[in-house]
Amino acid sequence: MLLSKFEIFAISIGILVSIQPSYIHPDEHFQSLEILTQFFYGIKGTIPWEYDPQNGARSFVPLMLYYGPIFYFFSNILHINNPVILLYCVRLQHSLSFLLITYIALCYIIPKNDIHRSRTYAYVITSYVTWSFQSHSFSNSLETLILLATITTFSIQIGRSNENHWWLSIFQGILITLGIFNRMTFPAFILLPSLIVFWKYFLKHIRNFLVLILTIFATSAVCILVDTSLYDSKTYIIAPMNNFLYNMSVSNLSKHGLHPRYTHILVNLPQLIGPAMLYIVPHNKREVKSSFMSLQMLSIYSALMVLSIFPHQELRFLTPLLPFVCIKITEHHSTTFFKIWVGFNLIMGIIIGVFHQSGIADTLMKQKYYQEQNISVHIWWKAYSPPTWMYMNDNLTVSTTNFIENIERIDNINFGIHENYIIDLKGSDLELANDTIWNFIRDDFTKNLTLFYPDSVEGKVLQILNNTHLSYEKVYHTRRHLDLDHLDGDDLTTFIPGFSVIELQYTQ
Structure with missing residues (x-):
């Protein structure tokens, strides 16, 4: 399956989008890069709840296996601590890994139809999900790679059911275990496909099934021991179980x-695949029958069925399904539909992959705070949580908001700190933002304070600045920021794109 000129062009566009500073969701930083940078560089920053030793709800093993070589290479060999280089290298790794693994997987999942396989790959590489979500450092992005590899092994076993693939059972066991330790939702994607594989292959090769089970237990034991060591825990850390128990509580969710x-x-899947929703449902009895014999369709049904049980549902949870959706819609391929598909994904790619919340990372890149030994108090308001790892600061203090008895407060805030302090106000109200700023300034009139905010809330910021005892200077501004969280139809200024940084100081 050689790449055509169009496919090479589409892949180039996707790679270009992947290295834009867009910011889709905080978890792309805080469930991976934040933890890895602290481990390899010894910096200080945000500790997500999952990686708090008291919770132990995320495994270090998938992170170390996938990202570890890059971080070790830059930190221990090249001694480079530039977060821009790290971010781009990680995103390129995700993009290229996905493109390569998808290419290989399709050769086994669709082994006898070159046209169907080529068209499917064309749909995959022209999807904004490939360009944006799949290139970002989500645990869902890694889950996609593991799922593709697992379904590929299933396809090989079914296609060669009379052969004894004991070595494939070992590889499969390692994949399934890593998938579970990466995200406890992984079994949802392979539940129904596993039943078909068990019926068509493992019943004929019981020894291989035992090899699979033993490999899963052995790999799980290794993961538990590694996590227990890295968490420095006196009790065994079983991360998937801890995560599952956390998610079983509605109060936690x-x-x-x-x-x-x-x-x-009804909401996430349409956003994910747009016009392809027309073809995801079987249209006749033949398609119904073929769907329930298709590993990729069973994975789609299985994931939607199980993940819909949980009341916390985000679009990115479904991103591993994209390649399988593309296999399905290729059956209904037409030139007109493909043009509509490309148009939808171009629009979404520009919104999500290029401009969405991109001012945050863009500001940290351009201002180069990672080169400064000491920074002032940085207050972030009405923006996604700042990826504190990009400060590369080994003396950083971070405080953020939390709701206590339905009242929003800042955890462990210390107004006496005037250097290397990050305050993440998230989407807090005007009163809390105003009080926070003034409490810092009143404590030490001689110190500067830096405020970061999207231009969509410029009107509210001006209300804070409208004080004769405050002077301010805008030190950075970019129009490359799209804030979709604070739009107000009664205030058209909230639709203005952009991100600003101002320095505040008390004046007599």
Whole structure:
């Protein structure tokens, strides 16, 4: 399956989008890069709840295996601590890994139809999900790679059911274990496909099934021992179990947002695949029958069914399904539909992959705070949580907001700190932002304070600045920032793109 000129062009566009400073969701930083940078560079920053030793809800093993070589190479061999280089290298690694693994996987999943395989790859590489979500350092992005590899092994076993692939069972066991330790939702994607593989292959090769089970247990034991050591815990850390127990509590999930059970099917999936929703449902009896014999379609049904049980549902949870969706819609390929598909993904690619919340990373890149030994108090307001790892600061203090008895407060805030301090106000109200700024300035009139905010809330910021005892200077501004979280139809200024940084100081 050689690449055509169009495919090479589409891949080039995707790689270009992947190295834009867009910011889709905080987890792309805080479930991977934040932890890795602290481990390899010894800096200080934000500790996500999952990696708090008291919770131990995320495994270090998938992170170390996938990202570890890059971080070790830059930190221990090249001694480079530039976060811009690290961010771009990680995103390029994700993009190229996905393109390569998808290419190989399609050769086994669709082994006898070159046209179908080529068209499927064309749909995959022209998807904005490939360009943006899949290139970012989400655990879902890694989950996609593991899922593709796992379904590929399933396809080989079914296609060669009379052969004894004991070595493939070992590889499969390692993949499944890493998938579970990467995200506890991984079994949802392979539940139904596993039943078909068990029926068509493992019943004929029980010894291979035992090899698979033993490999899963052995790999799990290694992961548990590594995590227990890295968490420095006196008790065994079983990260997937801890994560599962956390997610079984509705009160815990309410901290991250509760959604109706239909959100994945009626909201997230349409955003993910756009016009392809027309073809994802079987149109006749033949398609119904073929769907329930297709590993990729069973993976789609399995994931939607299981993930919809949980009341916390985000679009990125479904991104591993994209390659399988593309296999399905290729059956209904037409030139007109493909043009509509490309148009939809170009629009979404520009919004999500290029401009969405991009002012945050762009500011940290351009201002080069990682080159400064000491910074002032930095207050971030009405923006996604700043990726504190990009400061590369080994003396950083971070405080953020939390709701205590339905009242939003800042955890462990210390107004006496005037250097290397990050305050993440998230989406807090005007009163809390105003009080926070003034409490810092009143404590020490001689110190500067830096405020970061999207231009969509410029009007509210001006209300804070409208004081004769405050002087301010805008030190950085970019129009390359799209804030979709604070739009207000009654205030058209909230639709203005941009991100600003101002320095505040008390005046007599």
